[in-house]
Amino acid sequence: MTESANTPVIPADGLDDSLCDPTVKLRGPGVGSRRIFLFGASIAATAYAAWLMTDVLGADQLTIMEMVVVAFFTINFAWISLSFFTGIVGLVLRGLKLDAITLKRLKPIVRKGRLRSKNVVVIPVYNEDPNRVFAGLRASYESLAATGELDAFHFFVLSDTRDPDIWIAEEMAWAKACSDLNARGKIFFRRRAENTERKSGNLKEFCETYAANYDHMIVFDADSVMSGEAMVNMAYLMENNPDAGIIQSPPQPTGRQTLFARILQFISRVHGPTMSAGLSFWCMGSSNYWGHNAIIRTKAFIECCGLPVLSGKPPMGGHILSHDFVEAAFMRKAGWRCWLIPQLEGSWEELPPNLIDFAIRDRRWCQGNMQHARLMVAPGFKPLSRLHFFMGVMSFVSSPLWLLLLLSSTIATLQNTQLTYSFFPGQFTMFPQWPVDRSFEMLVLLIFTIGMLVLPKIISILMVCLGRDRKQYGGVMVLASGLLETLYSALQAPIMMMLHSQFVFSVLTGNQVGWDAQERDDAGVPFKAALKTHRTIIVIGVVWGAIAVFVDTAFFWWLSPILAGLVLSPWLTHYSSSLAIGKAARRMKLFVTPEEYDSPDELRALARINAESGEDDVKDGLLRLIEDPYANALHSALLPVCKPDARTAIEIGIIYEKLARLGVESLTRDEKLLILSWPVKPLDQIMAGRDHITAEGPKPAS
Structure with missing residues (x-):
């Protein structure tokens, strides 16, 4: 078989807009008022918190360092506030069972007639485990076949693999899948000779070569699995919304068993739909693209999503790494709409199994997202696209800003302990100025800030606990799972703050990172490896704690949750990566998700195919x-x-x-x-x- 024999030839279909189903039109009222409400509330809350902080610190006299504290606090609180009100809106929508876009009662998608479009599922891979890649493909393919719409889809594995043994294993796995599924002419394999521009270049080459044959393409990651119903519904929505360029499903994490991954899977399943609904509510047709588990109109993608090469050297220059946000921005710039559909279920992905692999993935994303700072001021982009760029940058820059806030607070406290208060500050002051007690206002500010951070998540947990489907989350153990997740998140947050701060500093000083395959097994972290990774963080925590005790005991106790996370980081990383502890938690019904309680057919098929393939190592190709x-x-x-x-x-x-x-x-x-x-x-x-x-x-x- 030559490459030309492996190339599908399909006449492109022009879809008649007059045949569109009006019941699945992606339209909703009050786009402007939604954003005015959400951003207005966020700005008002941030202004109140900033005023309260200024009032607390400036009760006696506001020093320069305290002004710095107020500035960093305001920036961080604005980020927290936007997330808070997004979550609150999502909670209201979920509680009232309203569609985030139409604001009408949620209804399942009912298709009228068969699909008229030609669709392709593309799976870009780079040095991934071929058994896992093709197990996900086969599970999705079997589910799609069960819908009766298989003729409307093709599958393409787009290999950028540079490991010679994995390359040959991919070819053999492709041939076996075609044979077992009787899918010759349905599943195709293509490997690039040069992997320029990484994943975005892989998709670009596919679009230039094959994509004109298709109306839409569904982009998978190497660990993606989707139900046939989800894929058909996405294609149906694209057919009936001719102005849609991208429709993004919210993929649910699943499949990992380490304690770390189970905790993240649980809270993503409990609270993720809340945030997805809130984002969809105010983003509307300017939502973002997350790089996978989404359907894209190929014509629009080919015409307007060619990525520029940024001037200068990497990491801030060169090829754009985090391509998904940029492609969505180019879609909006050209007039196409990008939608996030929270109720599109049947979409799954896998998480890194431990905190170190999670951080390695974030390190890659940090370099890509930091490049978006240059695109925020580029001409032609829509305001909401610029906001998405800003949010991508802030997802990492917020960590060094938080660190600077804590450090400036430490310095300000140290300065205040060295001050001798003057009751008669002026030369001609006749009446004393007494110190003002602001402990009540400090308590209000603390409660206000913590509430903004955790309240939406707590309410999401309570909604699950009081709902009819709580058994799918472990029954009454939902509350214990939520409490333990909150404790774990509080301890993990300062570790990620330090790691993200290091990543941002590394990028800004010109250090670029490789782009390797993600760890996709339940790999643990030996204690020595965790200690080696976190040793600097431990030293910082111990020294910082000693300074805090010297400065002010009360300040030390205020800072203690941060210090605890830093000092305990190797133990937290090691034990949370344990597969045995993760399985024990499962037996205790902790961190249970609906996919574990009643596994969907696609995930059962994935487990079956993985078991059948066994632990066959990649041989010498x-x-x-x-x-x-x-x-x-x-x-x-x-x-x-x-x-x-x-x-x-x-x-x-x-x-x-x-x-x-x-x-x-x-x-x-x-x-x-x-x-x-x-x-x-x-x-x-x-x-x-x-x-x-x-x-x-x-x-x-x-």
Whole structure:
């Protein structure tokens, strides 16, 4: 099979707008008033908190450092306030069972007639476990087949893999999936020779080559799984909303069993729908794109989503890494709408299994999001797109701002302890100025701030606890799960504050990060590794605590939750990564999600397919092709039909000579990639009269 034989040819369908179903139109009242309410409330709350902080600190006299404290507090509180009111709106919508867009009673999507569009599910991968990638594809494919709409979809695995062994394993897994599912002509595989621009470049190359054959594409991540109903509903919504460029589903995290991942899965399942509903309410047709588990109109994407290369050197310059926000902004700039549909269920993803892998993923995202600071002032973007860029930047910059707030508070407290209060500050003052007690106002400010941080989440937990489906979350143990999650989040927050601050500083000082595959197994963190990672954080916590005790005992106790998280960081990371503790929590009905209580068909299929594939490690890809004629023929058929130039042919010849004399293990990764880029010679041609080659190398000459 040549590459051309692996290319689907479908006539593009022009969809007739007159056939659109008016019952699924994405329209809603009062777009402007929604945003005026939400941002007005956020600004008012921030102004009140800033005034209260100023009143507390300036009761006697407001020093320069206290002014700095007020400034950092105001910025951080504005970020908290926007999240708070988004959550409150989401809670109201969930409580009243209202659609976030139409503000009408929530109703299931009822399709009228079959799909008229041609759709493609694209799965960009980079050095991922082929068994897991194709297990998710097969589970989604089987679910889609059950809807009766399989003819409207194709699947494309878009490989950017640079590991030669994984590359060959991907090809074999693709062939097996096609055979087992009888899906030849439905599931396609393509590997790029060069992975320029990473994932965004992968999709760009696909769009330039194949996407004109399709009306819409659903973008998966390597760990994505979607129900057939969800995919068909997304395509149906796109058909009936011709101005929609992107429709994003809110993927639910699932599938991990470590304590860390279980805690995040639980709170995402409990509180995530609240935030999704609130975001959809005020973003409306200017919602964001999260990079996967979304459907995109290919025509719009091809026309307006080509990403620019930023001037300057990485990390702030060069290719844009966090492409999803930018692509949504270009969609809006061109007049297309981007929607977040909270009620689109049947969409799942997987989380990193521990705090360190979670931080590694955030490190990659930080570099990409920091680039968005340059796009906030770029011409042509819609105001809400600029806000999304700002929110992306703030998701990481808020950590160093919080750290600066705490540090400036420490310095201000130290200064105040060194001051001798003057009852007669002026030369001609006849009456004394007594110190003012602001302890009540401080208590109000503290309660106000903590309430803004945790109240929406607490109400979400209570809603689940009082709802009919609480059994799916562990029954009465929901409250215990919520309490423990809140405690864990409080301890984890200062750790992430320090890590994010380090990431931001690293990016701003010109250090860029690699972009490797995410850890997708339930991997734990040994205590020594956690201690090595967090040793600087521990030292900072101990020194900071000692200074706080010296400055003011009351201030030390106010700071103690932050210090506890820093000092306990290696223990928290190590024990939260434990698979055994995670499974024990499951037995105690802690951090249970509906997907565990009554697993959907797609997730059961995923577990079944993963179990059937077993723990088969990726084999040496080159050796596999040398020894297996079927694998060799398959690989050759998937390669481009062309010949190497003279220089490349000489290099390949030298590598084959090395292979014949010293064995497969003597070749470097790049040498393997080079000869795998062309049809591989079978064993007899390689040896040409030499001794048999094995994984251990050739037998020594007698």
